[in-house]
Structures are given as C-alpha cells and as structure tokens.
Amino acid sequence: MNLLNPANRWLRLKRRDGSVSPGSVYGVADPEVVDVLAPRADFRGALYQLLIGLLQTAAPPGNLNDWLGYWNEAPSAAELEIWLAPLKPAFELIGDTAFMQDRDPLQDGNVKSTAELLIDTGSDSNLFFNKLADWQGLCAGCAAQALFALQINAPGGGVGHRTSLRGGGPLTTLVLPKDADASLWRKLWLNVLPLDGEGADWRAEPPLSAKLPWLAATRVSDKSGVETLPEDVHPAQAYWSMPRRIRLDVDDVAAGVCEVCGETHDTLYRQYRTRNYGVNYAGPWQHPLTPYLFDAKDPSKPPLSAKGARAAGGYRHWLSLTLGENDNEKVARVARDFNRIGGKADRLKLRGDARLWCFGYQMDNMKAEAWRDATLPLFRLQSGDERHFGEAARQLLEVARQSSLMLGEQVKKARNMDKKEPAVEQSFWQRSEALFYQAVEGLAKAPQLDAAAQAQVFAAWLPPLRRLVSDLFDYWVLCAPIEEMDMPKVVAARADLRRGLWWSKHHKAMGELIARYQGESDEAIA
Structure with a gap:
C-alpha cells in the first residue's frame, strides 16, 4: 500500500x-x-x-x-x-x-x-x-x-x-x-x-x-x-x-x-x-x-x-505552553509563529478564536502510564502588550499555586493525615479553572495593561478564589467520618488557611495592589 x-x-x-x-x-x-x-x-x-x-x-x-x-x-x-x-x-x-x-x-x-x-x-x-x-x-x-x-x-x-x-x-x-x-x-x-x-x-x-x-x-x-x-x-x-x-x-x-x-x-x-x-x-x-x-x-x-504529562496539568501549565512562563521556557515553534507580532494571529484577527491542543503519553521511563489530551484557550490581546499580560497571568498562577498548596497542607493537618491527599489539590485546579480563564480574558480585553487595569481584573478574581479555597477545605474536612474529627485541629487549620489566604507572599502582594488602586482594604475585598 x-x-x-x-x-x-x-x-x-x-x-x-x-x-x-x-x-x-x-x-x-x-x-x-x-x-x-x-x-x-x-x-x-x-x-x-x-x-x-x-x-x-x-x-x-x-x-x-x-x-x-x-x-x-x-x-x-x-x-x-x-x-x-x-x-x-x-x-x-x-x-x-x-x-x-x-x-x-x-x-x-x-x-x-x-x-x-x-x-x-x-x-x-x-x-x-x-x-x-x-x-x-x-x-x-x-x-x-x-x-x-x-x-x-x-x-x-x-x-x-x-x-x-x-x-x-x-x-x-x-x-x-x-x-x-x-x-x-x-x-x-x-x-x-x-x-x-x-x-x-x-x-x-x-x-x-x-x-x-x-x-x-x-x-x-x-x-x-x-x-x-x-x-x-x-x-x-x-x-x-x-x-x-x-x-x-x-x-x-x-x-x-x-x-x-x-x-x-x-x-x-x-x-x-x-x-x-x-x-x-x-x-x-x-x-x-x-x-x-x-x-x-x-x-x-x-x-x-516538554513531556506528555503536562497535558494533564490543567491551567497550571497554561502560560508556559502558550507564551512561556519564564526565559528558560520556549513554547512550540508553531505557537510562537502564531503569536508573534505581525504573525498569523494578527493577520487573521484570530487569536481570540483559537486554542492549543496538547497531547502525549505520560511515561514512567519505558512504561506508558496514561495518554494525556487537553485543549487550552488562546487570547488576542487588545493592548498588544504581551510582556505585561504575561507578568499579570504569572501573578494569577502564583496565587493559584500557593492556594493549592495551602489547601492541601491544611486539610492534611485538619484530618491528621500522614501525607497530603492529591485529590484535594486536584479539586482546586479543576474548580478554579473557569475563574482563571475569566481573569485572563479580562486581561486580554483591557485596552492597556498598566497596574490599575491589572488591579481591576485581580479584584474580580481574588475574592471568589478565596471563597472557593475555604469551601473546598470545608468539603474535604467534613467528608471525613465525624468520629475521626479532632475539632480543635480543624478550627486551627481553618484559621491558618484563612491567614494564608490574606498574608502569604503572593496573596498579600496581590491584595495590596488591589487596595492601592481600588481604594479598599484587602479585608474589605473579601
């Protein structure tokens, strides 16, 4: 043939x-x-x-x-x-x-x-x-x-x-x-x-x-x-x-x-x-x-x-696969060719109507563990300011990663587990995906991406994200049998989680930026 x-x-x-x-x-x-x-x-x-x-x-x-x-x-x-x-x-x-x-x-x-x-x-x-x-x-x-x-x-x-x-x-x-x-x-x-x-x-x-x-x-x-x-x-x-x-x-x-x-x-x-x-x-x-x-x-x-397992990461890898999250990462040449100034996206006015299909085998050395397949949205920047867009998206991801880690750690403490349950953090990434892409779309549609415009997008994103983390903590802790609960530990873990959602490094920095341009304290934003 x-x-x-x-x-x-x-x-x-x-x-x-x-x-x-x-x-x-x-x-x-x-x-x-x-x-x-x-x-x-x-x-x-x-x-x-x-x-x-x-x-x-x-x-x-x-x-x-x-x-x-x-x-x-x-x-x-x-x-x-x-x-x-x-x-x-x-x-x-x-x-x-x-x-x-x-x-x-x-x-x-x-x-x-x-x-x-x-x-x-x-x-x-x-x-x-x-x-x-x-x-x-x-x-x-x-x-x-x-x-x-x-x-x-x-x-x-x-x-x-x-x-x-x-x-x-x-x-x-x-x-x-x-x-x-x-x-x-x-x-x-x-x-x-x-x-x-x-x-x-x-x-x-x-x-x-x-x-x-x-x-x-x-x-x-x-x-x-x-x-x-x-x-x-x-x-x-x-x-x-x-x-x-x-x-x-x-x-x-x-x-x-x-x-x-x-x-x-x-x-x-x-x-x-x-x-x-x-x-x-x-x-x-x-x-x-x-x-x-x-x-x-x-x-x-x-x-x-990059390996096929990254297609299973949801939006946590969105920036690195679409634009590159730092100078040590290069997106695929076809993605660069599409995104570059004067490239296909600009000539076709298509960037807001495109997606990135990511797929491959998740391997453990010689053993195929799973086939991974996902699609990620691509956004056309009204401002044309790719540098500030990437920086703002990176801030969203840093807050999300910190939120995920804190959620997993505090659920582990509240339930007195020996190690973190992967499903807890995975539930955060799944449930927060729509919020993340709404925020990224807001950045993409902004006529300019100065600090004030970024703060406006962050102000719409951060409070529902914090509420989601708190709700997921309650879900994962309360799903344990009542006789296994140590209520003082539960209360202490929830208090530590709330403190982290306001005062950990990336949450605090984003909250201060919002307060500076929105005229409200970070506590009021919640």
Missing part, C-alpha cells in the same frame, strides 16, 4: 454534516472535511502530525503572504497531488524504501509481535490490550499509523533502542481554530511554518533522504556509529525522525480482523524484525510542534522537550 496513492482510502474523514467515510490524504483539502479520526487517541495525534509533516516537507510557504493565500483558499485535490508527487515513492508500506522502516531487511534481527509497535503494549503497561496470545495482526493502515506513532514518540526500549528525536513521551502542541467545525485543512495549515521565519537551513534543498531518513542507509549509533545532530540532516527530519530499526515481516501475514480498527482485511501484519542502535538524535534539536526547557545555568546544554 502506498499512503499517498489517491486510490488508497486508508484515512477516516469526518465531514461537516457529521458523516464519517474512508478517504485518501487528498481529502484533507476538501472544505467539507473537518477532522481525521482514528481508532486510538495516539493514532489520531500521529495522523495530525503526519499530515502537517507532509505539507511542511512538500510545499512549505515561502512567506506569510503565501501562507495566507492557501488559508483563504485551500488547494484542490489535484494541486495537492502535484505537491506530494515527489514524496510518493517514499510512502510505500512494503519495499526497499518502506515507510518509517530500515533500509536493511534486518533478516538477522529479533522477531516481535506487531502488538509491540503500540507504545502501551510495547512498554508492558498494556492499557488497551490484554490478550496478546490471540493477536491476529494489524492491517496496512493501522500498521502505518503504529509505525509512525512509535517512531515519533519512542520511549526507551532497552540497550541501544533509541528514544524519539524529542525523547520518550514528548508533548505535542498544535494551534487550532476555536471552531471545532473549521475545515481540517485550516486545522493543519495553522501549523505549517512559512520559511521566511526560519533559518537558512530550512530553505536548503538537499537530497530527499536528508528529510526522510528511511530513503538512506541508517545512521547507526553503535560503538563504531555516529550521533545525528541537527546540522547532519535537514531540519524537516524532525517530523520524520526514525530512531528504531524496524522491518515489517511480509512473509508472516494472514487474513483476519485487525486488532486495532476491528475491520476484516485480506492482509494482516503479525510480526516485525528489529535491531538496536538506530538513529541517535543528539544535540540541540527542537521539534516545531513541541515546547522546550533550557538550562539557565548552562545555555550550552541541549534543551529538554
């Missing part, structure tokens, strides 16, 4: 009327198609990255005006086919240059079940499947998705089994229109980078194998091998990184029901061959779809990719 053959309808495309039907990659240009679906959450995230990677590799816009032209009018399926024609030979699932597979047939490699291409089963966490003895295999479409999802997310797999270019379990962040029924084309195109905003290396035209590593002999990384640095290949290889040496076994196939999609196929792939010491991506790689953390004490150290 060739993934770029128009006759191969291996994708499931959702249309605006709600219907779902098979389609080829060229269906993404249809304005009536609004989404691509998959039988697994990680496959859906992988498909979005695959389609974005295709567009970025085959037809990157030269500048923002070029980009805007195709935002306003998507290419036809025929035009898209012309764009992708040079890549077509590289997207055969079987053959000498098989998609996401080693050029070497790996005849002497270890033989494994294709079940282990799935990150959750391959890591022994077994979240989705528990009857591997009855494993029938994967159809061609699901095998392609499994290969791609594993290669771009690969966790550690033992000696010489390399992690992905972004390390194990990376977080992916994509900018999407707020409207869920926006066309799939626009959802993808928002994450394609104009080349004039990138370095000269992006505009270079080396052999295609510098972008698609399975077209060349593997850069092995054993004792006599090499590391692969950004300067060794084209930067677009970030979309197609291939750390694992894998070849599907085409001799062990059978008809049956695919274990993932549940559909009957004439050919199911049951096994694959593998060998260690594949491509070892080293150095300062930065994937365009992932945020990174930098070492403030040693700028020469390669950046660390």
Whole structure:
C-alpha cells in the first residue's frame, strides 16, 4: 500500500454534516472535511502530525503572504497531488524504501509481535490490550499509523533502542481554530511554518533522504556509529525522525480482523524484525510542534522537550505552553509563529478564536502510564502588550499555586493525615479553572495593561478564589467520618488557611495592589 496513492482510502474523514467515510490524504483539502479520526487517541495525534509533516516537507510557504493565500483558499485535490508527487515513492508500506522502516531487511534481527509497535503494549503497561496470545495482526493502515506513532514518540526500549528525536513521551502542541467545525485543512495549515521565519537551513534543498531518513542507509549509533545532530540532516527530519530499526515481516501475514480498527482485511501484519542502535538524535534539536526547557545555568546544554504529562496539568501549565512562563521556557515553534507580532494571529484577527491542543503519553521511563489530551484557550490581546499580560497571568498562577498548596497542607493537618491527599489539590485546579480563564480574558480585553487595569481584573478574581479555597477545605474536612474529627485541629487549620489566604507572599502582594488602586482594604475585598 502506498499512503499517498489517491486510490488508497486508508484515512477516516469526518465531514461537516457529521458523516464519517474512508478517504485518501487528498481529502484533507476538501472544505467539507473537518477532522481525521482514528481508532486510538495516539493514532489520531500521529495522523495530525503526519499530515502537517507532509505539507511542511512538500510545499512549505515561502512567506506569510503565501501562507495566507492557501488559508483563504485551500488547494484542490489535484494541486495537492502535484505537491506530494515527489514524496510518493517514499510512502510505500512494503519495499526497499518502506515507510518509517530500515533500509536493511534486518533478516538477522529479533522477531516481535506487531502488538509491540503500540507504545502501551510495547512498554508492558498494556492499557488497551490484554490478550496478546490471540493477536491476529494489524492491517496496512493501522500498521502505518503504529509505525509512525512509535517512531515519533519512542520511549526507551532497552540497550541501544533509541528514544524519539524529542525523547520518550514528548508533548505535542498544535494551534487550532476555536471552531471545532473549521475545515481540517485550516486545522493543519495553522501549523505549517512559512520559511521566511526560519533559518537558512530550512530553505536548503538537499537530497530527499536528508528529510526522510528511511530513503538512506541508517545512521547507526553503535560503538563504531555516529550521533545525528541537527546540522547532519535537514531540519524537516524532525517530523520524520526514525530512531528504531524496524522491518515489517511480509512473509508472516494472514487474513483476519485487525486488532486495532476491528475491520476484516485480506492482509494482516503479525510480526516485525528489529535491531538496536538506530538513529541517535543528539544535540540541540527542537521539534516545531513541541515546547522546550533550557538550562539557565548552562545555555550550552541541549534543551529538554516538554513531556506528555503536562497535558494533564490543567491551567497550571497554561502560560508556559502558550507564551512561556519564564526565559528558560520556549513554547512550540508553531505557537510562537502564531503569536508573534505581525504573525498569523494578527493577520487573521484570530487569536481570540483559537486554542492549543496538547497531547502525549505520560511515561514512567519505558512504561506508558496514561495518554494525556487537553485543549487550552488562546487570547488576542487588545493592548498588544504581551510582556505585561504575561507578568499579570504569572501573578494569577502564583496565587493559584500557593492556594493549592495551602489547601492541601491544611486539610492534611485538619484530618491528621500522614501525607497530603492529591485529590484535594486536584479539586482546586479543576474548580478554579473557569475563574482563571475569566481573569485572563479580562486581561486580554483591557485596552492597556498598566497596574490599575491589572488591579481591576485581580479584584474580580481574588475574592471568589478565596471563597472557593475555604469551601473546598470545608468539603474535604467534613467528608471525613465525624468520629475521626479532632475539632480543635480543624478550627486551627481553618484559621491558618484563612491567614494564608490574606498574608502569604503572593496573596498579600496581590491584595495590596488591589487596595492601592481600588481604594479598599484587602479585608474589605473579601
């Protein structure tokens, strides 16, 4: 099967009327198609990255005006086919240059079940499947998705089994229109980078194998091998990184029901061959779809990719993922490209109508613990003052974090527990989310973000936040059996919590700012 053959309808495309039907990659240009679906959450995230990677590799816009032209009018399926024609030979699932597979047939490699291409089963966490003895295999479409999802997310797999270019379990962040029924084309195109905003290396035209590593002999990384640095290949290889040496076994196939999609196929792939010491991506790689953390004490150290677990953090990570909370954090390049002055948000007047889709595996070394998936709102700043907006949002988060910690600690004391109950702090983050985004929206809509404007937003936010913390304390303490309550401890803990809500560092600073500009004492604000 060739993934770029128009006759191969291996994708499931959702249309605006709600219907779902098979389609080829060229269906993404249809304005009536609004989404691509998959039988697994990680496959859906992988498909979005695959389609974005295709567009970025085959037809990157030269500048923002070029980009805007195709935002306003998507290419036809025929035009898209012309764009992708040079890549077509590289997207055969079987053959000498098989998609996401080693050029070497790996005849002497270890033989494994294709079940282990799935990150959750391959890591022994077994979240989705528990009857591997009855494993029938994967159809061609699901095998392609499994290969791609594993290669771009690969966790550690033992000696010489390399992690992905972004390390194990990376977080992916994509900018999407707020409207869920926006066309799939626009959802993808928002994450394609104009080349004039990138370095000269992006505009270079080396052999295609510098972008698609399975077209060349593997850069092995054993004792006599090499590391692969950004300067060794084209930067677009970030979309197609291939750390694992894998070849599907085409001799062990059978008809049956695919274990993932549940559909009957004439050919199911049951096994694959593998060998260690594949491509070892080293150095300062930065994937365009992932945020990174930098070492403030040693700028020469390669950046660390954000991990999938951060998608489970709710709004506590909102600022770091959308704008960057400090100088040591860099949001994903696609988010920077969207947010920058004169960038896509400004040209489209879209920032208030967009969101950031964050997803990835939460890993414990080699073990997949959970799949995390969340969307965060993006806001268009009426003031255009990103610096003061970020500082004010950071103050909101500092108060929220302090509130969460105090709530957990005082509930622990009141209930005489040995350690804090994680559900207590989690309840705060869930219940306070709407309040936080209301406050951030208020900052975004302010014509200017001087101290007086910030104080006005803080004054509307802080009192209900304090009441919420007190209410949650009462809930978590009173839910304990009455015979287990030590009322003097309960009373003392509640008093300590109230003191903290007014006099702890960040609460006090915010309260004083409000009082200075609102003309009321902090106690009166409560």
